[in-house]
Amino acid sequence: MSLFWRIFGLNALVLGAATALLLWAPVTVSVPVLLTEAVILVLGLAVMLVANAALLRIGLAPLDRLTRLMASVDLLRPGQRLPVAGHGGVAELIRTFNSMLDRLETERATSSARALSAQEAERRRIAQELHDEVGQSMTAVLLGLKRAADRAPESLRPELQQAQEITRESLDEVRRLARRLRPGVLEDLGLISALTALTNEFTTHTGLKVTRHFDADLPPLEPQAELVLYRVAHEGLTNVARHAEAEHAELSLRRSADRLVLCVSDDGHGGGIVREGAGIRGMRERALLVGGSLDIVPGAGRGTRVSLSVPAAAAAKDTDHA
Known part of the structure; x- marks a missing residue:
């Protein structure tokens, strides 16, 4: 009717x-x-x-x-139907x-996949230029400063050595930025090694104590799924370091039935109430690329837990064909 x-x-x-x-x-x-x-x-x-x-x-x-x-539909939360x-x-x-x-x-999903693919390609290009061009130029400057310090009078050596130290720190920062833009350890050694290096880096540079829990029987993953998990872990830890005022964070990757679940939790003051800015919406878009879902809920204490669930079978499909 x-x-x-x-x-x-x-x-x-x-x-x-x-x-x-x-x-x-x-x-x-x-x-x-x-x-x-x-x-x-x-x-x-x-x-x-x-x-x-x-x-x-x-x-x-x-x-x-x-x-x-x-009025409430959100394309980053698919499946809302009447x-x-x-x-x-x-x-x-x-x-x-x-x-x-x-x-x-x-x-x-199609447009997000194209945009994120272009973003990753641009990150690889910038990382390569930082490593090959800027890194090599700064290395040459560092060697030149060392030769100059060796030949300089005693009165000028402290200043030249200070310039060497500043250049060395800048070179380390450039290399760190290049690793963040293009995590080579992810391509060379796999997801677990990349996540381990990521937590060590956050502990070193932010003072945030990060503990890790990885299941031993994790299935093989396709490169795109590994990249999504790594980027979400990186963004989650970055948000904890910047906004949560936390002292401790935990990163875990576990297998639950036919899904892989990545969790980033903290003991900060968020309480699960998070204003979804560009970073979180970017994580949701990445999750959709591999058929996953992202949830943000209160943690066990007073902090926040970011959970990414990815289908294990779908994540490993390309590996089966290799």
Whole structure:
């Protein structure tokens, strides 16, 4: 039934019931109208309006649910759909909206995959230039400063040695940035070694104590899945170091049934209440690339836990073909 005929039928039902009540009820209307007759008429009108409102609310309830979903739908949380029953106009509207969400989620996933792929390619290019161009130039400067310090008078050597130390620290920073942009250990030694190096780096440079828990029977992963897990772990630890004011963080990678679950938890003051900025939305987009889901919930204490769940079978599909 179309929406027009549904509303028409509901109103016709109410008006028909009111007409039948007037025809068969032992009620008359005098001229002028008596007070008791006016009270009865007003009560009848009130009952008719209430019945009409109740029936319309029932009939238009699917549109209310559709409106609420349209106001709250988020393409980074796929799968939000309304159940469809019947073949009327409202059911067809809901079915069309669900199909539109399917198309939008597919297009969003495709465009996000292209954007993130381009981002990773650009990171690799910048990391390579930092390593090959900037790193080698600074190494040459460092060697030149050493030769100059060896030949310089005693009075100038402290200044030259200080310049050497500053250049050496800058070179270490450039190399660290290059590793963050392109984690070579991930490509060379695998995910576990890369996550171990990541936690050691955060402990060294931020003072944040990070503990690790990795299951021993983890399945092999395709490169894209490993990169997604690494980037989410890096972003999660970065958020802890910047915003949580935590003293301790924990990074874990476990197998749960047919899924791999990466967790980053802390003992900070977040309590699971996180304003989703570009970093968290980027993590959600990366999770969608490998069919995963990202959850942010309160931790065991007062901190926050970021959990990425990835299908283990899907993650290893490309490895099986290799």
